[in-house]
Amino acid sequence: MTMSNNIVLGENQYGKAEVRVVKVTRDTDRHHIEDLNVTSQLRGDFQAAHLEGDNGHVVATDTQKNTVYAFAREGIGSPESFLLRLADHFTGGFDWVTGGRWEAEAYSWDRIQAHGEGHDHSFVRNGQEVRTAVVVRDGATTHVISGLKDLTVLKTTQSGFVGYPRDKYTTLPETTDRILATDVSARWRYNTNLDVAGTDFNKSYDDIKALLLEGFTENYSHALQQTLFDMGKKVLEAHSEVAEIKFSMPNKHHFLVDLSPFGLDNPNEVFFAADRPYGLIEATVQRENIDAAPVAWSGIAGFC
Numbered sequence: 672m673t674m675s676n677n678i679v680l681g682e683n684q685y686g687k688a689e690v691r692v693v694k695v696t697r698d699t700d701r702h703h704i705e706d707l708n709v710t711s712q713l714r715g716d717f718q719a720a721h722l723e724g725d726n727g728h729v730v731a732t733d734t735q736k737n738t739v740y741a742f743a744r745e746g747i748g749s750p751e752s753f754l755l756r757l758a759d760h761f762t763g764g765f766d767w768v769t770g771g772r773w774e775a776e777a778y779s780w781d782r783i784q785a786h787g788e789g790h791d792h793s794f795v796r797n798g799q800e801v802r803t804a805v806v807v808r809d810g811a812t813t814h815v816i817s818g819l820k821d822l823t824v825l826k827t828t829q830s831g832f833v834g835y836p837r838d839k840y841t842t843l844p845e846t847t848d849r850i851l852a853t854d855v856s857a858r859w860r861y862n863t864n865l866d867v868a869g870t871d872f873n874k875s876y877d878d879i880k881a882l883l884l885e886g887f888t889e890n891y892s893h894a895l896q897q898t899l900f901d902m903g904k905k906v907l908e909a910h911s912e913v914a915e916i917k918f919s920m921p922n923k924h925h926f927l928v929d930l931s932p933f934g935l936d937n938p939n940e941v942f943f944a945a946d947r948p949y950g951l952i953e954a955t956v957q958r959e960n961i962d963a964a965p966v967a968w969s970g971i972a973g974f975c
């Protein structure tokens with residue numbers, strides 16, 4: 672067998688990776704949410720694009736992304752059925768697209784249990800948070816700091832952001848109805864006179880987590896800053912053994928997708944979930960006249 676010196680194109684596929692689409696169904700006051708990370712890749716005859724610079728067959732990755740958002744307008748259903756719709760669309764619409772690979776990760780959300788009931792429009796990503804604990808001893812004084820991180824929550828309404836100063840660099844439109852989403856990181860420091868032997872830290876953790884979640888749901892949010900304070904206040908009001916609570920919370924922006932180029936409306940239903948940049952909101956909620964913590968209890972790696 673003689674070896675050919677011809678250089679040819681081997682297997683190939685291309686598309687848009689990780690299209691973050693969030694679909695809110697708001698037919699009634701009890702909202703539903705579907706949250707996917709979709710990758711669309713086409714396979715077929717793309718020889719000319721690779722060898723000759725002829726893009727006549729190249730369905731733009733931008734078009735593939737738009738198709739994901741436009742299809743989400745009609746609902747997602749299941750990730751499988753959504754991907755099958757994409758596969759049908761691309762292989763049916765373009766002769767030279769003979770196949771492809773469509774992948775989705777689906778993130779599931781539970782309704783926040785507020786006062787014993789699943790909330791209408793506030794959700795928590797299930798099974799995600801990490802519980803944290805720190806003990807600092809300084810001579811005879813012991814500090815116990817408990818916390819959690821990566822508690823991802825989202826509300827589909829009852830959040831807005833208006834009234835902020837505008838200068839020549841301000842482009843953000845005001846809104847009175849937006850998605851509010853964050854990964855809660857919180858650490859709460861117990862009083863130094865805490866009866867550590869008599870404290871049920873597991874129970875305390877469960878209760879404080881529930882209060883944080885309820886605090887997230889309860890009021891209209893004028894900003895994540897206000898919601899942060901609401902959450903901390905609930906914990907301090909219910910737990911006299913807690914001296915202060917620190918938060919670090921990203922504002923995970925969800926941008927409404929403009930579907931008008933595709934002849935579709937978008938009444939606050941299809942969103943692009945951006946991962947960066949994000950707002951970062953950090954604050955301590957504390958009792959007035961609190962003794963300054965005699966030791967630094969935040970790690971060196973950050974606020975919370």
Ligand SMILES: O=c1[nH]c(=O)c2[nH]c(=O)[nH]c2[nH]1
Nearest residue numbers: 832843893894895896922950
């Ligand atoms: O809740 C918010 N707080 C902000 O400080 C802020 N800044 C911004 O651009 N959007 C928001 N949202």
